[in-house]
Amino acid sequence: MAQYKLKYFGFPGRGESVRLAMAINGIDFENDVVSFERWGGGEKAAAPYGGLPVLEIDGVARAQTGALLRYVGKLGDKGLYPSDPAEALKVDEALEFADEVSTIVLTSLAPKSYGFPDFESEDAKRVHRESVANTLLAPKFAKLEALIVENDKNGLIFTDHLTIAELKWYQVMKLMKTMWDHLPTGFFDQYPNVQKLYTFVEEVPEVQAWYSS
Ligand SMILES: N[C@@H](CCC(=O)N[C@@H](CS)C(=O)NCC(=O)O)C(=O)O
DSSP: OOOOEEOSSSSTTTTTHHHHHHHTTTTTOOOOOOOOOIIIIIIIHHHHOOOEEEEEEETEEEOOOHHHHHHHHHHHOOSSSSHHHHHHHHHHHHHHHHHHHHHHHHHSSSSGGOOOOOOOHHHHHHHHHHHHHIIHHHHHHHHHHHHHHHHHHHTTTTSSSSSHHEEEHHHHHHHHHOTTTTTTTTTTGOOOHHHHHHHHTTTTTHHHHHHHH
């Protein structure tokens, strides 16, 4: 069995979905939570593409969230990443769509990391976030809601079992719910089936065990 070390920050950003996929697939790994001090003090320079998550496999660093998710998804027997190409395509489609949303959320969460100036005041942040939520994010969550309804998979997107795509959507939503100040009140109430997806992931026994450990 390979030795795994997953490096990511201590907040539910991109790497959180990889952590959960590892936990669900029962893969033993070291969860290396990287502080911002460590990151600025040399870890960024050492990361393959200058970002986290990084998964070290027997000491060799591999990166890019989507690639790591697909890799981890293939390791277990839970079908987190289907072997059938047509099923895998659907999962990839939902995963890439989640990544679009993730980039929007992260850019507004940490504008300086994306080359934008920081917010001048709390009020400026609120105005910006409300605009991003209502103009950019709302249509995308409405599309996700419609997809879940259309496919009728009990809160999942395209498949009848949990995949890395739902884990990625869960991660993006968790980030918005826990760290993205000024999310308009009741934002997710507009999307009951998207909420169902969130609850589905949250109730997976391995996810509950991960968060309670
Ligand atoms: N395309 C990469 C992006 C990685 C990335 O930008 N990660 C962010 C955290 S979510 C990061 O490391 N930010 C700190 C920095 O860029 O210095 C991926 O999907 O893994």
